[in-house]
Amino acid sequence: MSGTVVVVGSANVDLVVDVPRHPAGGETILGGDLRRTPGGKGANQAVAAARAGGATTTFVGALGRDESGELLLASLDGAGVRTDTVERVDAPTGTALITVSPDGENAIVVAPGANSRVRVGAAQARRIAAADVVLAQLEIPLSTVTAAARERREGALFVLNAAPSRDLPEALWEQVDVLVVNEHEAGDLAGSGVEAGAPEALAAALLERVPAVVVTLGAVGSLVARRGLEPVRVPAAEVAVVDTTGAGDTYCGVLAAALARSGIAGLAAAARLAGAAGALAVTRPGAQDAVPDAADVVALAEHLLVEKN
Amino acid sequence: MSYTFDPLVPRPIDRPTEVAVGPLTTEASEALDQAKIFSGPADPADRPAWRETLRAWRSDARERHGYTGAAYERPEAAWAAGCSTVAQVWLWDELLYSFAEGRFTPEVFLADAEERFGGLDAVVLWHAYPVIGLDDRNQWDYYRDVPGLAALVATFHEAGMHVFVDYNPWDVGTRRGADDLTELAAVVGELGADGVFLDTLKKAEPELVARLEAARPGIVLEGESKLPVERIEDHSSSWAQFFADSPVPGVLRAHWYERRHMQHHVRRWHRDHTEELQSAWLNGVGVMVWEVVFGVWVGWSRRDAATVRRLVTVQRAARDLLLDGEWTPLAPLAPEAEAAGVYASAWELDGVTLWTLVNRGGADYAGEVLDDGTEAVVPARGIAALLDVGPDAEEPAWLPGLRDVLRDLPHDADARFPHRIARRVGVSDAQVTPVTYTSDTSEPSDRSELGSDAVVVPAGDYVLTVRYRARETGMYQGAPYVDEWKPLPPRLHDARTLQRDGVLTTPVAVAEREVTNAQFAAFLEATGYAPAQPHRFLAHWSDGRPAAGTEDEPVTFVDLDDARAYCAWRGGRLPMEDEWQLAGEAAPSHFGVERPGVGVWSWTESEHSDGRTRFVMLKGGSDYRAPDSDWYVEGGRHAPDYSVKLLLPGLGLARGATVGFRCAWEVSA
Numbered sequence: 001m002s003g004t005v006v007v008v009g010s011a012n013v014d015l016v017v018d019v020p021r022h023p024a025g026g027e028t029i030l031g032g033d034l035r036r037t038p039g040g041k042g043a044n045q046a047v048a049a050a051r052a053g054g055a056t057t058t059f060v061g062a063l064g065r066d067e068s069g070e071l072l073l074a075s076l077d078g079a080g081v082r083t084d085t086v087e088r089v090d091a092p093t094g095t096a097l098i099t100v101s102p103d104g105e106n107a108i109v110v111a112p113g114a115n116s117r118v119r120v121g122a123a124q125a126r127r128i129a130a131a132d133v134v135l136a137q138l139e140i141p142l143s144t145v146t147a148a149a150r151e152r153r154e155g156a157l158f159v160l161n162a163a164p165s166r167d168l169p170e171a172l173w174e175q176v177d178v179l180v181v182n183e184h185e186a187g188d189l190a191g192s193g194v195e196a197g198a199p200e201a202l203a204a205a206l207l208e209r210v211p212a213v214v215v216t217l218g219a220v221g222s223l224v225a226r227r228g229l230e231p232v233r234v235p236a237a238e239v240a241v242v243d244t245t246g247a248g249d250t251y252c253g254v255l256a257a258a259l260a261r262s263g264i265a266g267l268a269a270a271a272r273l274a275g276a277a278g279a280l281a282v283t284r285p286g287a288q289d290a291v292p293d294a295a296d297v298v299a300l301a302e303h304l305l306v307e308k309n
Numbered sequence: 310m311s312y313t314f315d316p317l318v319p320r321p322i323d324r325p326t327e328v329a330v331g332p333l334t335t336e337a338s339e340a341l342d343q344a345k346i347f348s349g350p351a352d353p354a355d356r357p358a359w360r361e362t363l364r365a366w367r368s369d370a371r372e373r374h375g376y377t378g379a380a381y382e383r384p385e386a387a388w389a390a391g392c393s394t395v396a397q398v399w400l401w402d403e404l405l406y407s408f409a410e411g412r413f414t415p416e417v418f419l420a421d422a423e424e425r426f427g428g429l430d431a432v433v434l435w436h437a438y439p440v441i442g443l444d445d446r447n448q449w450d451y452y453r454d455v456p457g458l459a460a461l462v463a464t465f466h467e468a469g470m471h472v473f474v475d476y477n478p479w480d481v482g483t484r485r486g487a488d489d490l491t492e493l494a495a496v497v498g499e500l501g502a503d504g505v506f507l508d509t510l511k512k513a514e515p516e517l518v519a520r521l522e523a524a525r526p527g528i529v530l531e532g533e534s535k536l537p538v539e540r541i542e543d544h545s546s547s548w549a550q551f552f553a554d555s556p557v558p559g560v561l562r563a564h565w566y567e568r569r570h571m572q573h574h575v576r577r578w579h580r581d582h583t584e585e586l587q588s589a590w591l592n593g594v595g596v597m598v599w600e601v602v603f604g605v606w607v608g609w610s611r612r613d614a615a616t617v618r619r620l621v622t623v624q625r626a627a628r629d630l631l632l633d634g635e636w637t638p639l640a641p642l643a644p645e646a647e648a649a650g651v652y653a654s655a656w657e658l659d660g661v662t663l664w665t666l667v668n669r670g671g672a673d674y675a676g677e678v679l680d681d682g683t684e685a686v687v688p689a690r691g692i693a694a695l696l697d698v699g700p701d702a703e704e705p706a707w708l709p710g711l712r713d714v715l716r717d718l719p720h721d722a723d724a725r726f727p728h729r730i731a732r733r734v735g736v737s738d739a740q741v742t743p744v745t746y747t748s749d750t751s752e753p754s755d756r757s758e759l760g761s762d763a764v765v766v767p768a769g770d771y772v773l774t775v776r777y778r779a780r781e782t783g784m785y786q787g788a789p790y791v792d793e794w795k796p797l798p799p800r801l802h803d804a805r806t807l808q809r810d811g812v813l814t815t816p817v818a819v820a821e822r823e824v825t826n827a828q829f830a831a832f833l834e835a836t837g838y839a840p841a842q843p844h845r846f847l848a849h850w851s852d853g854r855p856a857a858g859t860e861d862e863p864v865t866f867v868d869l870d871d872a873r874a875y876c877a878w879r880g881g882r883l884p885m886e887d888e889w890q891l892a893g894e895a896a897p898s899h900f901g902v903e904r905p906g907v908g909v910w911s912w913t914e915s916e917h918s919d920g921r922t923r924f925v926m927l928k929g930g931s932d933y934r935a936p937d938s939d940w941y942v943e944g945g946r947h948a949p950d951y952s953v954k955l956l957l958p959g960l961g962l963a964r965g966a967t968v969g970f971r972c973a974w975e976v977s978a
Binding site for chain 2: 003300304
């Protein structure tokens with residue numbers, strides 16, 4: 001596999017203001033300076049697949065014809081993501097309004113805007129059909145996610161990062177080759193019958209519906225499970241934590257990039273690379289700005305000597 | 310298929326040899342004797358038969374050549390089998406020698422080698438080429454005349470390294486001493502050398518082998534070109550220089566024949582060493598780390614240096630597996646790994662198996678490497694290792710220590726060539742050797758003398774064509790060859806030109822004649838000048854005076870700093886090389902080949918350094934010419950437009966019988 005990834009998903013501009021406290025109803029608060037940064041799960045994961053994963057990466061998304069759209073395009077281009085399949089639509093660019101209090105607690109309002117208009121047209125379908133891996137999340141219409149998955153060629157992998165938590169239609173479940181979830185998302189999807197706090201049990205339940213699942217466990221690493229194989233715990237690297245915002249998306253992007261080169265057989269090794277990338281991402285502030293370079297990911301992930309048993 | 314020359318493509322003789330599987334005929338077996346590398350088969354299904362054919366060839370060849378392996382049983386020579394990394398180092402490399410302090414700095418060289426390459430196993434101390442031939446000193450003189458050289462060798466020994474000296478068999482045109490056998494054996498003994506590098510040779514004659522063994526039991530010989538199979542018997546090492554590998558990496562013929570025979574991959578002009586390193590890793594051999602090729606910087610990228618560190622660390626630990634284990638080249642791997650360009654050798658001993666893995670691809674590989682699902686990450690164009698301690702095997706004693714060391718040896722993906730720029734070492738910022746002047750210095754500034762014996766070059770813009778001969782030294786900047794396979798005449802040693810342009814901000818007067826012995830004697834008497842490093846200073850004088858009858862001949866046996874001191878005393882300086890040429894083209898009767906008197910080269914104020922090599926441009930040529938080899942400095946007198954790049958030796962060895970100097974003065978308008 002040559003290492004081609006298409007990410008289908010959302011792109012948001014994050015408008016961030018530090019506030020002394022979150023305002024109550026009817027109240028006006030003076031905050032700090034406004035920061036505008038590129039974000040959105042889909043865009044973040046595309047940046048990660050390209051910069052940290054070293055994959056030829058295309059982003060399929062929708063942006064408004066506004067300054068925020070320009071900001072997001074520039075960020076994707078700067079990371080080496082191909083953006084010719086991004087559509088400019090007559091809706092505002094997706095925007096997240098974020099206030100951050102001194103204790104780091106966020107209050108967020110998301111206006112999906114253009115993200116509601118993401119679609120798989122002929123151009124997008126052609127690009128998806130050429131991909132080794134199609135990666136998507138759940139911040140765009142589910143019908144679009146399902147359509148994207150269907151356009152992939154035989155042998156290509158559909159990786160679904162089932163975030164934020166939502167119920168999935170049967171048509172989408174049927175398309176998933178690799179499901180990537182954190183523990184909370186895994187619990188939501190596995191249903192109330194599964195014991196909480198047991199990633200292996202959650203994974204086993206999810207394997208009833210998908211052939212492979214990766215459960216990310218934060219500082220502990222991740223659990224990689226495939227039907228018919230023993231689940232594998234992939235430990236995380238120990239790093240000094242600065243900002244966890246971008247870690248999950250960095251993980252997903254790099255996982256997709258590595259799978260695009262190694263195929264499903266390399267899922268556990270791909271998770272190792274992804275874990276290294278996520279670990280590096282938490283050492284820096286921001287989301288897209290925190291995405292590490294591929295060389296640093298490999299240096300952290302690989303070990304010259306691998307011991308069997 | 311006819312061969313079309315392209316310097317960036319391996320020559321036919323560099324290419325690996327295909328191995329026909331099937332019954333091995335005598336003819337086929339003898340043909341394989343000529344291989345450098347046995348090509349690896351593209352189809353995995355062919356590999357078992359390929360390995361069997363290689364084993365059959367080895368048995369047959371050993372029998373045909375009456376192989377005994379006795380040389381490898383010598384305990385004093387056992388180090389060679391574990392000598393993974395050898396650096397070729399010019400004695401006056403600025404990492405090994407400080408021009409400012411006038412002493413060898415092995416501690417600096419060793420620290421750099423440790424940090425960047427994980428330490429070196431041996432060095433070849435390079436001594437004569439490319440400066441030999443400037444005068445009649447022979448290759449033995451260039452070792453014996455170096456103050457403190459035996460102590461330097463001892464320092465390397467104390468650091469756990471072995472030392473090769475270099476033998477130049479083509480040096481037959483300089484001062485003759487005893488025959489080469491006698492001289493080389495003597496130098497080996499005097500310096501305590503462990504090995505001899507056979508420059509331009511594939512092998513040494515049996516008589517030389519015997520003499521060297523007598524001089525230093527266990528002597529290790531390493532030839533530059535492909536070592537004939539029959540001489541693996543008595544040569545413990547050889548270069549794998551310009552050995553191209555097959556797309557599916559193959560097996561080094563000499564090392565396959567005798568596992569204790571060490572080979573060192575080297576492609577001296579390449580900036581990407583990954584193919585050499587991967588072949589070394591798969592074969593269990595080493596590389597020559599050669600960063601300064603006869604004064605030209607060919608530094609190793611961070612990626613390739615990191616790969617050396619990792620390679621040698623594992624090889625040193627697991628040497629018993631590499632030497633005594635069952636070696637399976639192109640060991641079976643998972644199909645996905647093969648498809649991605651990952652290949653491996655397997656080495657098994659006493660139930661412990663080591664796989665040495667390489668990734669030929671341009672993308673990092675993360676996935677299954679063995680069919681049983683074992684996974685690894687193999688960096689793009691990098692290496693990895695897999696170790697299996699079998700259920701009934703003991704964990705190797707070296708494993709815990711290796712685990713610890715490898716934690717601090719990450720892959721470095723930075724493959725950029727680390728360029729260096731040669732910069733002129735100006736008089737104003739050079740650390741000029743301190744001189745002693747008497748308090749009653751008298752400084753002649755007789756303008757009439759200047760006017761009568763100097764050629765004035767006017768101020769203004771100038772453009773010059775400079776002629777030179779293409780040697781491996783290059784000229785001012787950069788390498789003469791980049792990524793080239795072996796340059797041969799006429800790409801080497803042919804006549805070239807370069808253009809220089811500049812501005813003279815003031816007119817410059819360049820002396821019509823070299824400074825004479827008498828003039829230099831007057832300088833000494835007036836100033837009491839004594840160089841910081843006296844070795845070879847005015848060696849042609851006796852009792853502190855020029856020999857009778859030579860008073861008006863050019864003074865020689867002076868180095869750049871000696872010349873600078875004299876010119877400063879005269880209120881002048883050395884001429885820049887361009888000023889020398891401008892004056893020479895204006896007054897060829899005083900500077901050209903027909904100039905009167907004894908012909909000697911001129912020092913110029915053109916000293917440069919790129920941080921590793923000091924060099925200066927010499928002008929004028931001399932009456933001396935070393936005959937019979939193109940490797941010598943091109944002697945004889947030269948026209949003013951001719952320049953020779955001279956790598957500067959230290960510790961007084963820059964002083965020679967054929968180099969003098971002229972002074973220059975800046976003329977006020």
